[in-house]
Amino acid sequence: MTNVRDLNIGHLLRNLLRFIHLNLKTSFNSVMVILVGSPIVYGLFLYMNAATSSMSVTKVMEKSPYIGIMTIVAFLDLIIGYSLWMHREDVLQDRVTFRMIMSAILLQQIMVGNIFVSVAAAAALVFSKEVPLNKKSSKPKHVAPVVAMSIMFLLCFTMIMRVVA
Numbered sequence: 001m002t003n004v005r006d007l008n009i010g011h012l013l014r015n016l017l018r019f020i021h022l023n024l025k026t027s028f029n030s031v032m033v034i035l036v037g038s039p040i041v042y043g044l045f046l047y048m049n050a051a052t053s054s055m056s057v058t059k060v061m062e063k064s065p066y067i068g069i070m071t072i073v074a075f076l077d078l079i080i081g082y083s084l085w086m087h088r089e090d091v092l093q094d095r096v097t098f099r100m101i102m103s104a105i106l107l108q109q110i111m112v113g114n115i116f117v118s119v120a121a122a123a124a125l126v127f128s129k130e131v132p133l134n135k136k137s138s139k140p141k142h143v144a145p146v147v148a149m150s151i152m153f154l155l156c157f158t159m160i161m162r163v164v165a
Helices: 002-019 024-052 057-063 065-086 095-112 115-126 139-164
Strands: none
Touching: 024 057, 024 065, 024 095, 024 115, 057 065, 065 095, 065 139, 095 115, 095 139
16 A cells, blocks of 8 residues: 555656656756855855954854854855766766765755755656666765765764754
8 A cells, every 4th residue: 555655656746847847957957056056145145144244254153153064064065066067977877876876965955954955856866767777887986975975964964953952
């Protein structure tokens, strides 16, 4: 019974995403654009916030540790977005690698509360069957950076929980 319900929900979600003309390429590109664009917008927000309060950016970060942590998260997002852009051909060559990277991005962004990237990564995972299944994949090349970024996001999540609590 659970398999039938899961199949229907997956089918409904896939049809909804196709209705809004979303496919693998657009969802993957949207993940990259949001990962690169959101830190730029955050940086502009940070400078505007500092200017309106007549303080320097470092003083604003000292005043609120949460802003400092989110600045680190923004830099990590920028690094991941740039890395995805530089290695997009490698990522789109193998389904296992693609799913590993998108799953890691999904979990990382849920940890820090970036809903837009989480939704885009989930949409990319829905369309991951369009990526060819390559028998000889280059997983070891991509595992270390994914693990390193996951550890960094886990540390940021821990700091956020300490600041909030």
